[in-house]
Amino acid sequence: MNISRFDQDNYADFELLSSEDLALFRQIKYNKSELVYAQNIKFIILKSGHAKLSYISGINEFIINFISKGSIVLVDKDSVLEFLSDSETMELNLCDIKELFENEKFSMAMINSLIRTTIMTRQIVTDIVFGSLESRIINFLDNLANEQHTMVRDKKLVEIPFSIATLSNLLGAQRQSVSTIFNKLIKSGKLSKYGKNSYIIS
Incomplete structure (x- = not known):
């Protein structure tokens, strides 16, 4: 099963989030080329725009994947989210995410996103370790x-x-x-x- 690094399954059913769910998120607008770092794990939904998620080590960058509207990503202290266009996000600290688990459809979207990210990461590691x-x-x-x-x-x-x-x-x-x-x-x-x-x- 190959997972694309360009065409992620996106969450588009924002209307499934109740007003209480939406109130948990910080809705933030970013300009093109702005960066998001996180000391603690941050849960982000890209509400509009385009971005790329990368690992940074010194001056070296490794691009994990490109994301677009509806993509769900986790940003931690070792990664950076760079916006490739003016964008809007919905952001939540991981410690606050448990309150969303009561929303079954949204929870499944999060779980599917994490599964895809895990498989994609394994594919990347396999290519780097075993492939010329x-x-x-x-x-x-x-x-x-x-x-x-x-x-x-x-x-x-x-x-x-x-x-x-x-x-x-x-x-x-x-x-x-x-x-x-x-x-x-x-x-x-x-x-x-x-x-x-x-x-x-x-």
Whole structure:
């Protein structure tokens, strides 16, 4: 079971939250490029906008996933949420979350989100520990192509909507290493350039 790092199951039924439930949340607006850190675990629903969740260690960044409206995430002292557009969130400290468990549908949405995050994290760890960088790049692009559903001459077409630097942060690898192997894949014919940011996977 592959869990996407780009297209999370989102919670959209805000009307299922009672006025008492909503009163538990802090509703906060953020501007593009603002960051959220948390000393204690913070529970966040992205009510509008786009963001990315990352681990930061010194000057190094590892992107966990991109999130959009309705995504449910946990932010702790080792992670940071960066807003990629003007956004609005609903935020709750973990110690206050128990009061929401009486709302069955919302509780299931939270549990499903945590399950998906756990599976996704295991997939990431497996790729990093057991896969070569070349295989990780190919698998990543193949999964991205599967989400985009575009074919050219019976082969998958993948559009890469971000820079090599961002791809490196998604793979947990050095930018130069990713760039070198990416060019190697093109020279070997495993990737064929098709337009500005798109490649055919052979």
